[in-house]
Amino acid sequence: MDLGKAEAARARNRERSSIFASAVGQPRTLFDSVRRRLVLVVLLALAPIAVLNIVQGVMQLSDAEEAARQRLLQQAVAAAVSQQNIFASTENVLYALKNVEEVRAAGQSCAATLRGATISLPFAANIGVLDAQGRVTCAALPFPGRSVGEEPWWKEAIGRTGFSLVGPTRSPGANLDVLVGILPLRDAAGRLEGAIALGIDIRWLDNLLKQQIPPSAGIVALFSNRGQELVSNARTMSAALFQREMFQTTGQDVRSNLYENTDPAGKSWTFATAPLDRDGLTVAFAMPSDRLFGWTFVTVAASIALPALIIILSLAALWVAVDRIILRWLLYLRRVTAVYAQGHYGFRPTRLGAAPSEFRVLGHAVENMAFAVRHRDARLRENLAEKTALVREIHHRIKNSLQVVVSLLSLYGSGIGKSEDRRRFDQLRLRVNTLALVHRILYEANDGSQVHLRELLGELASLIEGSTDANVRITVEAQDAPLPTDMAVPLALMVVEVALNLALPQGTGSAAVLLSGSRNGERLHIALRSATGTWDSKGSATDLASGFAAQLGGSLGCRDEAGGGLVVAGDFPCRPNTGPRTTVPRTTGPNTGRMA
DSSP: OHHHHHHHHHHHHHHHHHHHHSTTTSOSSTTOSHHHHHHHHHHHHHHHHHHHHHHHHHHHHHHHHHHHHHHHHHHHHHHHHHHHHHHHHHHHHHHHHHTOHHHHTTOTTHHHHHHHHHHHOTTEEEEEEEETTSBEEEESSOOTTSBOTTOHHHHHHTTSSSOEEEEEEEETTTTEEEEEEEEEEEOTTOOEEEEEEEEEEHHHHHHHHHHHSOTTTOEEEEEOTBSOEEEESOHHHHHHHSOGGGGBOOSSOOTTSEEEEEOTTOOEEEEEEEEOSSTTOEEEEEEEHHHHHHHHHHHHHHHHHHHHHHHHHHHHHHHHHIIIIIIHHHHHHHHHHHHHHTTOTTOOOGGGGGSOHHHHHHHHHHHHHHHHHHHHHHHHHHHHHHHHHHHHHHHHHHHHHHHHHHHHHHHHHTTSOSSHHHHHHHHHHHHHHHHHHHHHHHHHOSSTTEEEHHHHHHHHHHHHHHOSSOOEEEEEEEOOOEEEGGGHHHHHHHHHHHHHHHOOOTTSOOEEEEEEEEEETTEEEEEEEESSOOOOTTSHHHHHHHHHHHHTTOEEEEEEOTTSOEEEEEEEEOOSOOSOOOOOOOEEETTTEEEO
16 A cells, blocks of 8 residues: 555655646746745735844844943943042041141151051051152161152152052052052142052952952953953952053943953953942942853844744745645646547546545536537537538549549540540540549548558559550559659549650550659659650640649649650649648537637
8 A cells, every 4th residue: 555655645745746747837937827926925924024023133233242341341340439439548548647746747647547457457468658859758668679759659649639540560668560649749739748658468359359359150240441450359360351552541432332252261251341439449330141042042042043933933834835736637638638628528527526626616516517518529420420421422422423524425436536635535534534533442442631652653553554445564663652642633633644745646556654642741743754655745634734733732844864765744732731721610509609
């Protein structure tokens, strides 16, 4: 059973392939196909949905990017709060020390006061008082060198009027890397008298940042306006992720965007930057991209992939549906019409009972058409048979009438002696006998629409040889080719006239003639070759033969052969259609309408 189903499926596929491989089945244009047109319709119907889903995915991605940026900025600002508090505490301490006269004047209790302040501040590495030239006049911890006048941060700080952060630099007293919080001291006229500086331990800031935000939760770093990294919870990672040029103060502020970079292990990170309202400081916060956008990428991918999946599934379903619902029954109807075309009108398309209603209606219409064709074909066959019988009866009666004429000619000619009149009388009887012979052949032919060349020429040869007047012996070499009936009479009369012209006078022997005929496509070739006969180019037989040749649409020519004798030959057009041409008149009826 399974093998039978598989073979039937392969047969349907071969038939389908043969349909589309044929000239009729070949698509004339790109969409000259049921499948392609339905695919186009489905694509056009689903295109707006797909576009909306893709736009929604892009908007979700944009929203997710903005949400990630806000999240990173919030965490960056939150991470910088403790740093800002420390900077604010440093500023408050320096302003408080500024108001202490002993500290401002670097008196005897200055060092003890500064040492007490250092002990109370866990982030303070050292506190010192400097004069206008940058010499240390008082410090909590011993300060080797006692002068910072040539330090870049000193030159930068004294140019400002209020508290500022500078550095980083190395504190000789504490032997630590510090940020310097410095407050210039000026008199009433604004002249620089000196400054109070506090060194903030950078290592302490790093540890504080690590406690607040572990590196596993994100990478945080604080940068100066020159792009120097001041504080970080993971300096190795921050150095690899954050580019110094991004944090240098320029005329263009790009710190509101999201940035991406990869660490040495090749992992992708996304980070954002936020400016702090103090000395051009900038904080950066980075998180792994997969943690930040993991579900967002899945959601966006689903928004984009969903319409593609819908389109693919729709096209697959459409392909199967077209094959099972449409093409399957079209192929069956094609086989039904092929059966009807072969004349099997009794066939009934029973399988259409399982087809959709539209195909059942179409099959019923095809079946009715076949029934109508069957009845019309029967009527045409009856009419054709009746017409053929009438034509044969006409040929039979004409043949009988011509035989009566020949009998009368024989009776009237029996009294004529052997003279020129008798010869002409016998030739006239031969011509009439030729007409009777042609009508007898047409009457005896199974198909009244054509005669066979070999039969016609053979009968003519026997008739001419049996004539008392024709002194000629004819050998026939002809193809068994069909000829239209309207060529039979002029062809037979032409051959008779040529043979009579080639015949020798009585008592001088007989002329041996080779009568050949062949048909090549739409051309008929007739030739009579005689080695002993003569040709009277001005005789009455020649004129009659030329006239009959003209009726056939050609002409006769005579030529001498190299070895002696002569050849009379001609080529004539021959219609390619040798079947009967039946014209059915158009009729109209009250129930059938117009029929051709």
